[in-house]
Amino acid sequence: MGFFDALSRGLERSRETLNEVFYFGGEVDEDFWEDLEDTLVMGDMGAEVAIQVSDDLRDAAAKKNLKTAPQLRRALAEQLEQHFVPIERDPFSDTPSCVLFVGINGAGKTTTVGKIASAMAARGKNVVIGSADTFRAAAIEQLDVWGQRAGVPVIKRDRGSDPASVCYDVLDEADKRGSDLVLIDTAGRLHTSPELMRELAKVVNVTRKRAANMAAGPMPVSVVLVIDAATGQNGLNQALEFNEALGLDGIIMTKLDGTAKGGIAMAVAEKLKLPILRVGVGEQVDDLQEFNAKDFCRALVG
Numbered sequence: 001m002g003f004f005d006a007l008s009r010g011l012e013r014s015r016e017t018l019n020e021v022f023y024f025g026g027e028v029d030e031d032f033w034e035d036l037e038d039t040l041v042m043g044d045m046g047a048e049v050a051i052q053v054s055d056d057l058r059d060a061a062a063k064k065n066l067k068t069a070p071q072l073r074r075a076l077a078e079q080l081e082q083h084f085v086p087i088e089r090d091p092f093s094d095t096p097s098c099v100l101f102v103g104i105n106g107a108g109k110t111t112t113v114g115k116i117a118s119a120m121a122a123r124g125k126n127v128v129i130g131s132a133d134t135f136r137a138a139a140i141e142q143l144d145v146w147g148q149r150a151g152v153p154v155i156k157r158d159r160g161s162d163p164a165s166v167c168y169d170v171l172d173e174a175d176k177r178g179s180d181l182v183l184i185d186t187a188g189r190l191h192t193s194p195e196l197m198r199e200l201a202k203v204v205n206v207t208r209k210r211a212a213n214m215a216a217g218p219m220p221v222s223v224v225l226v227i228d229a230a231t232g233q234n235g236l237n238q239a240l241e242f243n244e245a246l247g248l249d250g251i252i253m254t255k256l257d258g259t260a261k262g263g264i265a266m267a268v269a270e271k272l273k274l275p276i277l278r279v280g281v282g283e284q285v286d287d288l289q290e291f292n293a294k295d296f297c298r299a300l301v302g
């Protein structure tokens, strides 16, 4: 399934409600604008963005004399697109690069690490996977399976090891192997969220320090948040918390294949001013795609 198809399906509910708004007879009147604003606000993009989009569209419609449903649809898609942040540096293809994957359990971190490792190894990158989720034994096994499939080594330590020291070891190993892409999975659950954030902050610090001293020269470190799109507004709150604690570089939105809450992608991108680097559209190795804001907005508006 392609990106556009997957999105079209995922965004069906939002699109159907928008369709109702666009069925107006004759003139665009005050009711149309109120309906549009209500519909956008009820979606998952968040009230703030929704109101701004609706106001901007109203201005654009007045300025350009837009009256018909197709004209307004197109203008709406263009307005929505402006709320996404372009990718300046892709931490997966612009190597050397070390990427720390963070996010709550079940978001899809391990799967995403596996998918990216496969894709980038196939493109000729010298990839190493690190398993710094030392709480969940299943995460290490899962990564092993992905690593074997991709022909990529998985560096791991015993369950319960200090995750920051695992990251240090992973970079040592990457240094020895002359790897140019290091993908590190981290834990998603501790007893409390401040505890998790403290642990991850240490992981980020240690990783940055070690990565600055690679034999081949400094390796940039990116912190990428993986969010399950189905978590809706809750996903936005998670994103804010992770960003405040760790300073994120980008977002990967998973499970867009199975949700009608795709609008959350926009709320996160807008609120955090962060690019969406990839989207997950299924559980298989190829089900990870580059994010295209234009397609996304086209799918949302219909």
Ligand code: GDP
Pocket (backbone or CB within 6 Å): 103, 104, 105, 106, 107, 108, 109, 110, 111, 112, 139, 188, 254, 255, 256, 257, 258, 279, 280, 281, 282, 283, 287
């Ligand atoms: P982690 O706890 O963050 O490492 O999450 P996992 O990688 O273990 O993923 C949790 C579940 O979500 C697994 O069953 C994955 O197969 C599934 N999953 C991950 N990404 C996607 C996606 O894009 N679409 C769908 N449908 N399932 C996904």
